[in-house]
Amino acid sequence: MCGIAGRILSAPGRVGNDLVELMDAQEHRGADSTGFAVYGIPRDEGYILRGMGFNESRLSADMEDFRLILREHGADFLEDPTFVTGGAAHYCVRMVISDPKDLARWINDADTMSDRFEVQSCGRSLEIVKDTGGSRDVAEKHGVRDMIGTHGLGHARLATESSVLPNASHPFWARPFPDVAIVHNGQITNYYTWRDRLHRLGYRFLTENDSELIAVWVSHEMSQGLTLDQALKKSIRDIDGVFTYMIAGEDGIGFAKDRFAMKPLVVVWQDGSFAAATEEQAVRRIYPGECDVINYDGPSLTEIWGVGNRRAAA
């Protein structure tokens, strides 16, 4: 089934904690894996990277190779990377890097080692944290509750179309666009058609997860000059299947829903803050009292919600 969520705060705050609450209330929809996209206070320069290596014993070698590619593109670590290790074959890493000369080319080169190490988010403020297991476990392992920011996405996965792997968890980064992430509830039925088409155009797919297609598809459409709003509307015609997906950028969160109106989305806006989720009982964790709930229940719907104050002191 999967469950998705979005959160916008009226000023920077504990957005990570809210996203964990939203996902905890929806954990029954799927606890194969859980993920979060958190938008922190944006940096003026340099990027924050989140990534995953698939063999912890190769951690040092992976980082050396990764740094080599980074330097070839005129960038380097600005801080020492921090790692989450132990208990599983894979490890997770957070890095802060200086700006590569050409972000798209750099990530293309960095992806040549994607069988060993994947960059899963890159942005001035975006950080994607994802792992196998339920929301509480993933949150505790990666310290998600303490993440400060303005907005973000959450995802609880019930694996249907591909294996349960830590990197096949949502959210997916719309590589190579910095600060763009998606979460999806549903199934894409023309997945292989689009995957082949985009593959021939030079896009790289890092998983077998059908939801990754949405991220790649959107990044392609935006590279062709479409605005986010246009891409959302076009996706309803071009992507086949049942879906409600949410896409976040630096300035807001958007969503699109299939023409069969199969997957729900409920939204509450109150006092300048916003919560969206697959189930109303999830947004009640944020807004326990009775309030106006908007059900996006119709077919072929899109919407974009803006983020207001991003830089006020946390």
Add this chain to the structure above:
Amino acid sequence: MSEIVIDVGDRPIREVNQDIQAACAAGGPIRVRNTLSRHNLGVGLPPGVTIHFEGSVGYYCAGLNTGATVTIERNCGWGVAEGMSDGFVTVGGYAGMSCGAAMTGGLIHVKGDCGPRCGVAMKNGTIVVEGKVGYQCGFMAHKGRIIALGGAGESCADALWEGEVWVAGDVDSLGVDVKVIEPTAEEVAEVDAILEPLGLKDTARNWRKMISGQRLWYFESRDAGAWLMI
């Protein structure tokens, strides 16, 4: 008999439903508080009891109802009164997707609007919606009647089997294999008799009655186009 009050909050729903069943056995009436839009509240209620849910409830509230009178103060999620065989369910606000799915009897009265596929696969009973019914209302309904007073969304009465969809107000579009017919005076009187006890009778209504065009009953390849209309 004095009212029995049950609190939901973050308690396990199985425990809440056990309390509700015990209160039903005691004879009720029952008031359920602090519902927080949680799912599966009041499933499998027995005949003769009266139960009131304060606030909004989640999915499948009053599912498999066998004759209880249920009121939901505000909104409900998917599948309210799904599989109900008898009883009377009132939703004060908005009803989510698949309201009254596969119900076989009883009456649902929604005071607000309905989400998609209201009355999907219903096999009997009545759904009255004061507002607008959503996308694909009555999808593959086999029997029973849906009455919408505030219009209908896209693909209304899509692939309807033997049920009836009555709409007063605008219909955004018709679904596959729908026939719109002029109801007889006797049929209108029948619908008015349903609406009257709900305080909704209005003889000035301009009804559209929708039934199956029956083209999908006996599929022939030359009719395949009908399936591709959606």
